[in-house]
Amino acid sequence: xxxxxxxxxxxxxxxxxxxxxxxxxxxxxxxxxxxxxxxxxxxxxxxxxxxxxxxxxxxxxxxxxxxxxxxxxxxxxxxxxxxxxxxxxxxxxxxxxxxxxxxxxxxxxxxxxxxxxxxxxxxxxxxxxxxxxxxxx
Numbered sequence: 100x101x102x103x104x105x106x107x108x109x110x111x112x113x114x115x116x117x118x119x120x121x122x123x124x125x126x127x128x129x130x131x132x133x134x135x136x137x138x139x140x141x142x143x144x145x146x147x148x149x150x151x152x153x154x155x156x157x158x159x160x161x162x163x164x165x166x167x168x169x170x171x172x173x174x175x176x177x178x179x180x181x182x183x184x185x186x187x188x189x190x191x192x193x194x195x196x197x198x199x200x201x202x203x204x205x206x207x208x209x210x211x212x213x214x215x216x217x218x219x220x221x222x223x224x225x226x227x228x229x230x231x232x233x234x235x236x
Contacts, residue, residue: 114225116140116232117150122161124170126197133167135193135209140229141178142185142218153178167193167212175214186218188229211235 120137137157160173175189190213199206218225 114140114142114229114232115147115150116229117153118233120154120157122157122193124161124163124165124167124193126195127164127166129197129201130164131195131197131200133165133193133195135167135191137174138188138190138192138233139174139178140188140219140232141182142225144183144185146182146184148182167191167195167210171212171214175216179216184217186220186222186225187214187216188219188226189214190230190233190235 116138117140118136118138120139122133122135122137124133125131126133139153139157156174156177160170160177171189171191174191175187178184178189179187190211192209192211194209198204198208215226219229220226
């Protein structure tokens with residue numbers, strides 16, 4: 100479904116950012132819920148995609164038994180391989196119910212993971228811009 104894209108003509112120097120994509124997954128270790136938000140940005144090279152397609156990528160990976168670190172990479176790598184943008188940034192912030200309902204019983208703990216590819220990894224200014232738009236940079 101990411102293959103259905105549009106020519107990005109007249110959209111030079113545009114960072115596409117979709118933030119606060121809610122998701123619920125389940126931890127592969129304890130099968131307890133992981134509840135959080137995904138933030139995705141990319142710098143188009145030649146193609147752009149409808150923003151609902153980015154939410155669908157999140158859903159595909161969230162429906163599996165997961166670890167957050169892997170899900171972050173899977174989302175970034177999928178967008179990178181299909182759209183071939185100049186760069187991709189993915190940040191996930193989530194609460195792991197295995198932390199709050201069993202074991203150490205620590206409420207209010209969030210885990211943040213990120214994956215930066217292409218320009219987002221190579222260019223500190225682009226990375227800072229992305230993170231500042233999320234309020235974390």
